[in-house]
Amino acid sequence: MILTLIIGIIVIVSEFIPHPPFGRLTQTFESWFLIIFGFAIILGQISLVQVNLNKISRREENWIYHLIGLISLFVMVVFGLLWGTLETGGLLGQGESIQAAIGTKPFDYLFDNVYIPLSATMFSLLAFFIASAAYRAFIIRSFESNLLMITAVIVIIGRTSFGSFLTGWLPERFSFFHIPLLTDYIMEFPNTAAQRAILISAALGVIGSSLRIILGIERSYLGSDK
C-alpha cells in the first residue's frame, strides 16, 4: 500500500513537473512495467499447462479436449523453436526441405490454415448473435423502445448500400433525410453526446477509484479489506 501511495503520487506529480528526476522516474517505471509484463507471460503458460494436466490426469469429463489443447500448444511451440516463423530461423535453421514440401514453414502453415480460420469463425459468430439479439431487443413496449427501434432501423439501413438507393432521389433541400446522411447525423450527434456523457462519468469514476487506491482506502484488489 505504501508502494502504491508513493508511486501513485510520483506519477501524478511527474505529469506536471518535467524537471528531472520526475520526468525520468516515469520513464523508469514504464520500463519496469514492460519487463514485468514480459516475465508474466511465463506464469500464464505454467497455469495453462497445470490446469489441463490436472483435468487429463483425473480423466474428468471431456478430458480428451484438454489433451488436444495441450498437444496443440506443444506442437506450435516445438515447430516455432525448431524452424522458426516467417523470416526468423529456428534451432534447426530455416527448414528449407519442409518449406519445399508444404510451401511454408510448419508454424506458418498451421497459423495460416488453422489459427486464422478458427479466429475468423469465432468473430463471425457476432453476425448470428446480433441477429438473435436484435430479434429479442427491438420490441416496441414504450415510447423509449419505440424511439430505439426507429433509430435502429435508420442506422441499419443507412449502413448498407440500400440506404442511398432508397432516398437518393430526394431533392437537395431535403438532403437531411437522405438515409446515409441521417445515419451519420445520428451517430455524430445524439450517439456521440451519450457516449461522451458515459465517458465523462466513467472518467470521474476512474479519478475516484484511483484516489481510493492511492490513498489506501480501497484495498480489495490486493485481496483483503483489512
Place this chain on the structure above:
Amino acid sequence: MTQDLKKTQFERRIIFLTLFIVVTLPLIFPLGLKTEITPLVQNAYDMIETAPDSSRIIISFDYDPSTITELQPMAQAIIEHCWRRGHKVIATALWPQGASMADAAFSFVIENGYKDKQYGVDYVNLGYKPGGTVTLQALGRDFQTIFPSDMKGTPISEIPAMQGIAKLGDIDAVMSLSAGDPGLMAWIMVASDKYKVKVSGGTTAISAPGFLTYVNKNQQLIGLLGGLKAASEYEKLIGVKGKATVNMDAQSVAHVLILVFITIGNIKAFRIRRKTRNAQMN
C-alpha cells in the same frame, strides 16, 4: 431446460440458419450494389492524399486474424493508396499477430500491381512490441530504443525508409487499424494528443461508435474507417474493387434480414400482448 428456453433455442436456430443462407447467396451471386462515400472515410483518405510527397506513414496492425474480414481490406487499400502517392509505409504492431497481418497485406498489394516496390525503401515491417500505451510513450522519446531493428534483424539505421526518424514526432501520419486494446485509443492519446502527429484509423464496425468522440475540431482523430462499409468506401475512393466491396453485398442483405427479424419479433410480441389482454378481460 424449461419450455420457454427450448422455444427460444429453436427460434435462435431458425434465425441462424436463415442468416447463413441469406449471407451465402450474395457471395455466390454478387448483386453489385453501389456504396456512397461518407465524410469520415473521405477525411481519412484526404489525410493520406494531402500528405507531402514521400511522407513516412505508420500503419499499425493492431488486430489479429479474427477481424481480418473487416480490417485486412482496409490495410490493403491504405497501403495501395500510400504507394500511389509515393509515401513510405512503416508497419508496426501492438498485437502479436499484427506483424503477420502486415506481411500478408504487403504481399497481397505487391502481387496486385506493385511488384516494383522494394522492402526497406518503400516499406518496412518493424514487427510486434508489447506494452501498448507505455510502448508508444517510449517511442515518442526515442524510436530506436523500442525498434532497434526490423523483423528481419536489420538495424533501422541501415534502412533507407527509416532515415531521419529519431522519434514518433518525425512521422508524418499514423493509421491504426485496431480491433481492441491496445490500439487506436493508445495512438490517439500518445501520438495525436502528446506529439501532435496526425492520426486516423480503422476499427471494426462494432467499436467504431466509441471513437466518434475523438473526431472533433481538435482533430484528435482525422476521419475514421468503421467496419466493412468504410473499407469498401475506401476501395471506391482509390478505384479498386477489393474484398470489402464484394462482401458488402452480403452485409447489405444481412442487414435487411435483421430488419425482417425485428418486424417478426414485434408481430410476435404484439400477438402475445393481445392474447394476454384478452385472457385478462375474460
Place this chain on the structure above:
Amino acid sequence: MKRCFLLFALAVFGFSAFAADIFNILDKPWDEGTELLIKWDLSSVIDSIHISRADSAGVLGIVHVSRDAKGEFTEGKLQPDTTYVYSLIAFLRSPKTSDHVYLSKTDGSALIVTSRQFTNLPDTLKTTLTIDSSPKYVSILKAEGFPTRDWFNRKKLPLLFLLLVLSTGILVFIVLAHRGTDLFIRRINGLDAMDEAIGRATEKGKPILFVPGIGELDDIQTIASLSILSHLAYKAAEYNTNLIVPCKTSMVLSAAREVVKESYLRAGRPDAFRNEQVFYLTDDQFGYVAGIDGIMIREEPAANFFLGTFYAESLILAETGFGTGAIQTAGTAQAHQLPFFVVSCDYTLIGEELYAASAYLSRDPQQLGSLKGCDFGKIVLISMIVIGVIFEISGSTWFTSMLNMVE
C-alpha cells in the same frame, strides 16, 4: 547643459548607427524542455530573414521565414537537454562593413560569399554568377539554444486546477463520511441482485462464472472488477458455491488468484479454495471467448458476471450465456459495448457504476464519500460545459482557448 544634451544625442545616434544585431535563443520558461524562444533585432533594413537549425549531421534546414527586422518565434518539438545551433540569414537592402554577398548560379543553386571573396573572384567566373537584384547582401548570425525541463509545465495549468478541484471535492466528502455524515447513494440494481444470483446458483447446485474482462492489470476497469470479485468470492465461499474465474492475462491471473484466496480465507473456508478455480485461458481475444463459451455450455453456470474491459466479444459472451438460461450481470465502461450487454444481460452496470461497485458493496463510509465526491465533480463539469457553451455562443473564445492550452 545644451552641450551635454547634444553630446548625449550624438552618442545615442552614433550608438544606434553602429548598434549590434541581436540574435538570441532562450529556453522557453515553464515548459517540458521541448521549446526554444528565438529572438532577433536587426539594425539594418531588411527584405527578409531565414532562420535555420542544424540537425545532428550539421545540415541546416529552414525553420522560420519573416519580413520583420525585429521579432520572435517559438520552435517546439525539440529534445530537452540538447544543444541546438541556429543560423539567421538576413537579406539586407544596403551593404554593411562585414556583409556577405548572395549569388545565384546558372543552375539555380544559391551561394553566399563574403564581399572580399567576391572581389577576388576572376572576372570570367563573375560573369557566370549573378548577384540577385535585390537583396544583394546578407548578414549571417549564429546562436545556440539549450532547452531544459522546468519545474512546472505551464500548459498543464488548467489540468492541474481541475484535478485539484475534483480531488478536493472527493477528499472533503471522504472526510465528511468519516465524521459520520449520512450520505445518500441511489440503488444500483445490478449490485443488489448479486446475492440473488449467488443464491440461485447455490439452489441449482451450479457454479458461478466470473469474467474479469480482457483488460490488463493496469486498466482501472480490471481493478474495479477484481474489487467486485473479492465480494463475490466471499459470498461464494460462505454459500459453498463453486466459482470459476478464467483470466486472459497472466498478471490478472495472479491478482485474481490472490483476491479469491484471501476472500475464502476471510470467509473461514480456506480449504474450499482450489487453484484451478482461477486459471489462465489464452491471451488471444477470440480464443478467450471460445474458451469461456465452452465453459458456459459444458458447466452451465447458473450466474454469469462479465465485469471489466470488453470489446467485440461482449455480445458473443452475453448471447451464449443467455442461451444457457443463466442470470447475467455485466458491467463495463466501454460505452460502445454497453448496448450489447443491456440487450442480453439481466443487469448492466453502466460506466461509473462499475467503479462505484466496490464502495457500494462494502458500504464503507469513506468509500461512499468518494462516490459523493464524484457527483460533486459532475456538477463542476456540467457547470464548465454550460459556461463554455454560453461563452462560445456570445463569441468569446477565451474559455475554450484556456482549456485547449492543455497538452
